[in-house]
Amino acid sequence: MIMPSARRFDQAAAFPELVELRESVRAADWTAIELFFAGLSDVDMTAFAVNVVGQVEGAEDFLAGLPPTPLARRLHAARRIAKAWEIRTGYRAQHVKREQFEGMHAQLRIAEPILIELTAEDPSDTVAWCLRLNTALGLQLGQSEARRRYDRLARFAPHCFTAQSRLAQQLCPKWGGNWEALHAFGQECMESAPPGSLSPTVAAEAHLEHFFDEGDGYLRKVTVQREIVAAAEKSVLHPDFAGGYHWPRAHGVYALLFATMGQHDRAAVHFTALGDAGSEYPWQSASGSPESHFRTLRDKALGGVK
Incomplete structure (x- = not known):
């Protein structure tokens, strides 16, 4: 059993099915997780739900140990990305210690190869491309690479808010x-x-x-x-x-x-x-x-x- 942690402004609270999904992750109930995602078709809603799973602290070992289906690998990558940002925190770069950056990059380097494989196997995997925008930002791969990833995604989902919002962050002067x-x-x-x-x-x-x-x-x-x-x-x-x-x-x-x-x-x-x-x-x-x-x-x- 993965124990819950306190979160401010719970992003799942307005949606009972997402609260249930999160509890399924904490209970390591893979069947329930698969059934939930099988009922989603919208890329933004899927990406949001993937992020909810990713933010379940302590879930990385459970997700890493699952049979390597595309969904399991997406969720494992999402958890590693979320853990990377937990280590870094949301402070501006000048207030983040070197050890935090090292820990962040270590997590992102676990996620990045998983996502590269997913998009190589299926170039239309829009959720994996959304996650690759996150790793591009965290690994500081630069504006050109981030835009390349967004353009690849936009071929299949030209109005994906998740991806657009993430690229907008990349385009800010702070990044x-x-x-x-x-x-x-x-x-x-x-x-x-x-x-x-x-x-x-x-x-x-x-x-x-x-x-x-x-x-x-x-x-x-x-x-x-x-x-x-x-x-x-x-x-x-x-x-x-x-x-x-x-x-x-x-x-x-x-x-x-x-x-x-x-x-x-x-x-x-x-x-x-x-x-x-x-x-x-x-x-x-x-x-x-x-x-x-x-x-x-x-x-x-x-x-x-x-």
């Missing part, structure tokens, strides 16, 4: 990119996205990352505000929006942005949709306690509704 490239990619995702999809939110996430770096003044720009409103209208506010397992993250991005802008009526729409559902991103990027920041902005936004 060797630049703002121009990041915003260009965000606009590319929004303009090509089907209405009601998650992809326009990549443009909003680009502005969110820029705000995290430059502060509140960035969000006072009218052009920035208009692009965020347009992204919300084409994604979470569109009548066709569903969002799969990513809807708490998407609404959270807009809730944080609009609340920070002081547009409390707009923010209230997203906080109302969220209820008590939270996701680590974007709230873990805020200063102080993520939960406290979430509650403070939510109370201010909902308190301003007449």
